[in-house]
Amino acid sequence: MASIELKNVFKAYGDLPPVIREVDLQIAQGEFCVFVGPSGCGKSTLLRMIAGLEDITAGELRIGGALMNEVPPAHRGVAMVFQTYALFPHMSVYENMAFGLGLAKVDKKVIDEKVRAAAKVLQLDHLLERKPKALSGGQRQRVAIGRAIVREPGVFLFDEPLSNLDAALRVQTRFEIAKLHRDFGRASTVYVTHDQVEAMTLADRILLLNTGEAVAREGSVAQCGSPLELYHRPRNLFVAGFIGSPKMNFLKATLVSAGPASAVVSVNGTNERLEAHVDARALPSGTPVTLGIRPEHTELGTATQHIVRPVQWQERLGESTFLYLDAGDGEHSLAAGGDALVAKAPGHTHAVAGHRIALAMPAAAIHLFDPQGHALPRLIADTDLLLPQAA
């Protein structure tokens, strides 16, 4: 029941360059915010700074409007769920869940009510007497979540809570976390993950963190917005390449012409011309650009404008088939160590390696990036992309 506000937050270890720079972020009460980014970008560090487990080098952290920089973790009104569960092995499920409330000297009867209510929600009521070692990974993580819930915190912090679970249990527990948030949605939640699907499905808002030189150049925030905003309107090449799996295809191209409704580019090393519903009027003709298109937005065949490329190999997943084509513009060719061009095709597709196939690229699906990697504005209405409308 508390908002979280980060104002120009920095984190540096000793004399090393800051690992977190210039983070400005407001998480509204009840909002579910997911931190994602490449390994080492500082997701956990930022979360631990909110929890009070790491000092804040510079900037301000407010929870529920109150400055928290110097407040000890126990007094911040936050509850954290760790990847490793961090349960007490000698205590039963009940004792683990009751522990924090006992420390806070809450009345025994109240503790009992809260533990039993949380256990019911998490379907742990038949396991209350068990020790953690007699539980599955998923059950242990539910106990860790239960221990957080009974404290009725204003803020929930999750640090990769599902990464020790197998694939099926991850899906189930992800669903449970989403449901818990919906049912008890007054707490603000910050959730760290490197899993795209978790980020896309759980978040009201995603904060994608920069890594490497970009941190020094533009601060730690690569982009912050709704999952579909990052998917449909990535701000730059890094965001476009990070959000989405398999990742967006990139082709080197050159701007031929730019008008109010679309731009035309030529794919380098070919005489192919493609129209894009993008506003490129800020750039002169002849400017080198990067064309981006997601594998799921390509189509097989010649129904719309298309390019023709040889198939290298295919991955058949049942529901869909991923075709890997030689990007084939010399610079990008697989033979030259470049990325393949990936197309998502229907599951029944069967392509023969070496065969040349036509890959349609609808003008509405193409993204363009300027020479600095910044996205040019897409001329597609928010309503067509199912994006949230401004109030």
Ligand SMILES: Nc1ncnc2c1ncn2[C@@H]1O[C@H](COP(=O)(O)OP(=O)(O)OP(=O)(O)O)[C@@H](O)[C@H]1O
């Ligand atoms: N105590 C420390 N001293 C020096 N550097 C540290 C310390 N703790 C973390 N770092 C560095 O801070 C950076 C951010 O680490 P952090 O664990 O927050 O990244 P992450 O995005 O959560 O990574 P991952 O996805 O791999 O868990 C890393 O480069 C890490 O090496």
